[in-house]
Amino acid sequence: ESKDANTQERAGACYIKEHEGVMTQRDIFMAPKDKPELFAEAKTTLFTSHGFRFAEVCCTEEPPADVYSVLYRTAFQEWGYFDSSNVNINGAYELTKNALNSNMQGTQTDCPHRERLQYGGDLVANSPSSMHMFDLSAFYRKVVHDWTETQFSNGAYTETSTWHDLLADYGFGEGSGETVWASLPPVLTVRHMQHYGDIDFVRDTFSHHVEWCQFLSSKFEKAIQGWFGYAGDNLEGYWGSENENGLGDWLSLQTIDTYLTHHAFYMATARSIAYMAHMLEKDGSADEGTSFIGKEARSLARKIKDHITTKYLNDNTYQVQKGWDLSPGPDLPIFTRMVPGKKRCDILRNWLQFAGSGHDESWHGDEEKLFMNHLSSKTSKALLKKKIIGEDEDGMLMNRRFRHSTSEGILGVRYSLKTLSDFGFHNIALTRVSGDNFPGFAYMMSFNATTMWETWWRSEDLYSRNHPMLGAVAEWASSSVAGVSLAPTTTGGKDLLFWPRIPTNADVVVYASATQGTKRGDAAIAWRFEGVKLKSARTVKVRIRILAPPGSNALFRLPIYGCAYNATATVSYARTLPGLDTAKLNAASTCSSRRKSKNGFSYNWEYNSETEKWHKSLNKKAIGTPCASFLFDKSLADTNWSDSKLVTFKPEVPFKRSFDGDESDKLVELTPGLYDIVIEQWKLQKEIPDQPGY
Structure with missing residues (x-):
């Protein structure tokens, strides 16, 4: 028991007021009554697993000796790396890698300290980054089998790899999950084939994915009519969702469009089935039934694409209501090649009115309001001058500077950045990811983040601060900022x-x-x-x-x-190929020295409990440290x-x-x-x- 029964009520540094009693991680040691100082005789497990940046030992005069922690995850090879001259972009990549490293323990969890669940939507969003960073040939094969082994007899996949009756209202009933989340197994099987070329894995799981597609086809139209009621018109009157009919671009700061994401991942499932059938045909192991299924899946994918285009193509825009920007927006259909080629440039230009905009909006988040209520006058003026904060009738508010920040959610991060970089507006993608403003990756690091947050805002009671959900930025960094990726049509x-x-x-x-x-x-x-x-x-x-x-x-x-x-x-x-191993060792040694010198992110916000004010503290950190590539090492000069x-x-x-x-x-x-x-x-x-x- 805690020495002080009111510890949690005091809302101290570690014992914060909890949201539904799930936030604080505690290990309770029951020491002998006659010798309470003997931790060696404490009755508790000797090994516990937590996700944390620091640990606090309370209720003793002196901390116990010989306590240490070990970072661990499933043993797979790390094989992807990125670096650049920009600290903030490097930091975004590093936040993602740290979060993934601490969420890979047999399953890929959403966070290592609270829910610890394998959510399909999270893997849909960040598996491109994971597969860039790590050799997940065995790990992701196991992940897909986690779903196939718990698939319902009716063909339904769940939103998590084991059914927990979570978010049931967003699914199609009978155990199924939300479209995006439950479509992870076929989507990840295709990505696995592209990276590793494991045709046996495709053959083993194909029938399961077909059953999911058949279940989805039997339920989809009726569910959409029930959720939206717009099946026969042009979505007139639909202005997006607030998660009442799906998760969609979860935790975007913009209004989300679940109608689009439901249909897009129904189409993704059909495209995945068609791809797998084609791969089995090329391998010579497809029968007539497989070929027929592939043909039907291609037809279904085209039908869904045409349906979306009919609903969304509006003059030179590709959005549900002209002038209304939802998330995802036209970036999703442009990236997935749903937009007709002859319309693509016009739609891209119209989308850039929002995506490349220099306008600001205020953010009314609770934690950000509290932050600004505890700033000195001098600090407030400095932040106002830099447009990091703004002012309106409600007082000082955090600024959302669209040109210098990212605000998309779990899916939109990838679609927006890749679309900008692939279609000629890489400069906008760079300024958005590298910006110091809220919302963004630098904002996380300014509050000492070492892993990716679940939200753009600073949640103190509900959302996780070790959650790779927004980690699609890492794959964008390696493929677009640096410029290496697998070709889109490759296998193995x-x-x-x-x-x-x-x-x-x-x-x-x-x-x-x-x-x-x-x-x-x-x-x-x-x-x-x-x-x-x-x-x-x-x-x-x-x-x-x-x-x-x-x-x-x-x-x-x-x-x-x-x-x-x-x-x-x-x-x-x-x-003649030079000595690249020497170049790699030299580059790694130089980078290690730079990181020890803390040449990365340079400041953080600190709260002074005596003055009750936040102040900016210039503390250099290792995270984000720029390092040079081994390809430019001096050993290659000859x-x-x-x-x-x-x-x-x-x-x-x-x-x-x-x-x-x-x-x-x-x-x-x-x-x-x-x-x-x-x-x-x-x-x-x-x-x-x-x-x-x-």
């Missing part, structure tokens, strides 16, 4: 895409690198601006290094937009490079370039090896200023 990770989205200016990132592990070995990329004072330069040299592993098919996509006009590029390859080949940019024909005379090919094929690519005269542009609309 054989085909690689190297596509660095080189920034249009040097304001946010001046170098980046990433490693993507595969069954065949590591694929790696690094790029940097070279040779000039970046703040005053109008043009700059870009150097890119690429490592393609043995047995891979590598495609290099040149970063083409206005900055590349009149630029020239040359490609060389290493005649590499024997081949003669260079010229890559020409065609300014009069954007998005086309020639390589050895072939103007129609947008991609450069690279055989396994090490490459050095130099782009001369890369034009730097001033960032478009903040303004309403883009």
Whole structure:
């Protein structure tokens, strides 16, 4: 028992007032009455599992000796890495990796300290980042089997891998989960095939996924009519949801669109079935029934896509009501190629009125209000000047600066960032992720976060602060900021895409690198601006290094937009592969020294209980520390490079370039090896200023 029965009521540093009694993690030691100091004789388990940043021992004059903690997770290989010159982007990646590392103990839990449940929606959202960082071939095979082994006889999958009667109103009855959450098994099986090429796994689980699709088809239309009542019209009067008919883009700061996410993941299930049937046909193990199922699934996916387009395509917008921005918005249908090609540019431009907007909105969250009520006048004025906070009739409120923050939820983080970077507006994605404003990753770190939060706001009583739900940012960092990923149509990770989205200016990132592990070995990329004072330069040299592993098919996509006009590029390859192991050791040692020097995130907010004021404390941290890639290590200076080949940019024909005379090919094929690519005269542009609309 606690020495002080009112400890929790006092709401101290550790014993906060609980929400429904689930927040505080306690270990209670029952010491002998005659010798209470003998912790060695305490009657309790000798091994407990918690998620925490610090531990408090109370009710004793001296803390017990020889108490230690061990970080542990399921034993799989870490094979994905990212780094850049930007502390905030690095920090977002590191928050995600730390959260994943502490939520992989036999199952992938949502948080390690409270619910500890394997939610389908969380894995739908962050498995691309997980599979970038780790070799999860065995782990994710087991995760899918967690669902197939508990699948109901009617074909229903649940929202968690074991049924807990959670969120039943969002499902289709009879044990099923919400569409997005319960569609994880077929979606993850397809991603597993793309990374690891395990056709036996597809064969073993195919019938289970078909049963889920059949169950979904039998329930879907009636459920949608019951939830929305808009089956036969153009959704007139529908302005989004507040979680009353689905989870959708869970915990977005924008109004969520569950009608769209229900349909999108019904379509994703059908597409996954069609893909798996096609893979079984290619393998020669498909019978006539499998081929028929694949054909029917393709037809169903097209039908759902056409239905969504009919409901949402509105002049040059792709949203339910013109001028009403929901989450997800047009980024989901653009990213998933639901938008007709000829309409894609117009819809993208209209969406950018919101996604690239410079306007601000106020956030009325409870914790943020309390924070501002306990600021000194001097601090308040400084934050007002920087537009981190704003002021209206309700007093001071936290600012949401759309151009410099992220506000999407569990699904929208991936769709918005990938759409911006893939379709020519990478600069906006960079400013949003790297921003210091609320809501965003820097805001989390400013309150000492070391793992990803469940919410953008600072929850003190309900939501988790170790929750990788918003971790799709990590896969975006490696694939877009650095530029390495699996090719979209690959199986077994054989085909690689190297596509660095080189920034249009040097304001946010001046170098980046990433490693993507595969069954065949590591694929790696690094790029940097070279040779000039970046703040005053109008043009700059870009150097890119690429490592393609043995047995891979590598495609290099040149970063083409206005900055590349009149630029020239040359490609060389290493005649003999240099000592990369030495380069890796050198780079790791240098990075370790930099992290020990705490060259990362530089401050945090501290609360003074005596003055009852928050103040900004300049405390350097390791998290977010920029480090250089091994591909630029000095030990590679003597590499024997081949003669260079010229890559020409065609300014009069954007998005086309020639390589050895072939103007129609947008991609450069690279055989396994090490490459050095130099782009001369890369034009730097001033960032478009903040303004309403883009």
